[in-house]
Amino acid sequence: MKRAVLNATGLLVALFAVFPVFWMISTSFKPNREIFSSTPQPVPREPTLQHYREILTGNLIPGVTFTDFFVNSLLVAAATVLVSGLIALLAATAVARFRFRLRTSFLIMLLVVQMIPLEALVIPLFFMIQRLGLYNTLPSLILTYIGFSLPFAVWMLRGFVAAVPKELEEAAAIDGANRAQTFWRILLPLVAPGLVATSIFSFIVAWNELIFALTFINDQSRYTLPVAMTFFFGRDDTAWGSVMAASTLLTLPVMIFFIAVQRRIVSGLVAGAVKG
Template sequence: MRRRWWSRAAANAAGVLVALFAVFPVFWMVSTSLKPNREIFSATPQPVPHHPTLQHYRDVLGGDLLPGVGFGSFFRNSAIVAVATVLAGSLVALLAATAVARYRFRFRTAFLVMLLVVQMVPLEALVIPLFLMIRRLGLYDTLASLILVYLAFSLPFAVWMLRGFVAAVPRDLEEAAEMDGASRWQTFWRVLLPLVAPGLVATSIFSFITAWNELIFALTFLSDEGKYTLPVAMTFFFGRDDTAWGAVMAASTLLTLPVMVFFLVVQRRMVSGLVSGAVKG
């Protein structure tokens, strides 16, 4: 009994340490965004601001990061790219995962292996060939180029993960729905989709984070400053001689908030989808 108590206490302590290690950078980011410059550059580190201020947020939201272009324009561009990537990626990944899990076809195993191989390729190695491809397609300096690239990067992981969720759904449920008169589309929409909703949520979170935080391709494929996304706009705070760390931390906090909100929203949908699927089954 005592040994079990010590094991549980050690596991809880390890979990608390991991949580603190993960939360501390976020805490320091938010704390720094509320500090005046004299506290940010103080020789003595101050975890909590003594004189909190919202001036850095006013500078980020109220001023133009570029002539005539404010923070709202960059936020809109990032939102368009991220939402389009999530919607298109979820639809394509679910259809592909259903085909891989439910149907037997030639080179099926090779296709699954290729999904893993693609994930091993460094993104930096693909910048030049993708740039040439995007320019040849006439998509250079468009948000569509980013959506297409982010979709290609998120699909392998999404298909591989959703395949396991689709394969875990018994075929008997679909056959029973078809025997009750449901069409193949109705079976897919009312039986399969609610049961794989948790996996769809997990892949959508991955796709959203990928599209929301990516910098290299956004900086390479866009030349019109009005089409820049938020990660590219963050680079404007880093100067040759100095860095506006207060503005950097304030913009980073604002950049993180949509990801947290998106996670909270889809997390609720994940639970409701799981319960709904269980009831329909």
């Protein structure tokens, strides 16, 4: 009975979380008369690809297509994941393996930084980006998102690195492996699950962020997808069909990325040790 209650509760929570996604996808295939119907229709009676054709073949602004915004978001997200993952892994290894002055203060600062509302940093970061000469460029977003992702990534990876027995590294050293070989062949496979989890977090941060992308970029051809979504919201009306279709396409890369790396998330440290 206890297990049945827990399973039923978990199912209700899952349905509550999945329903908005289901409604988004369903609405993207509905014609406008069904979207604005006074009677809610969970499943479209007359499915249509009209909204997808409008956003994929039309120009949201003169000379710029939805694909251009998609490529901008993909470049920013990919660069953020790669750079933040590498820096976080090296920093987490240093924090977990070495003892140095102000080490505890550094760890505390990682937590403190995450408590600061991101909106409070818009103005100071804007002036900083201007002084660096990066205003209206995609690298300005990449640097900003890397800064947002690093505290969480370093803190999370530190636990994975600390959980790796030092005896494995010592055994590799005895067998003749140098520090670089020990890092890539022993430590990296063991912390891969944590690295993948932090990469998903970094990818979502860079893929969905709107405020900084709207503030740091003035050239419309360099807008990312979240900023491009604002073009569907007018003063008098909103193209809800296009909004839902664009939102569905915006969600797909995150889902594909998660599905591609989900094995690494659920794999344990023992699996990594065997592969190493």
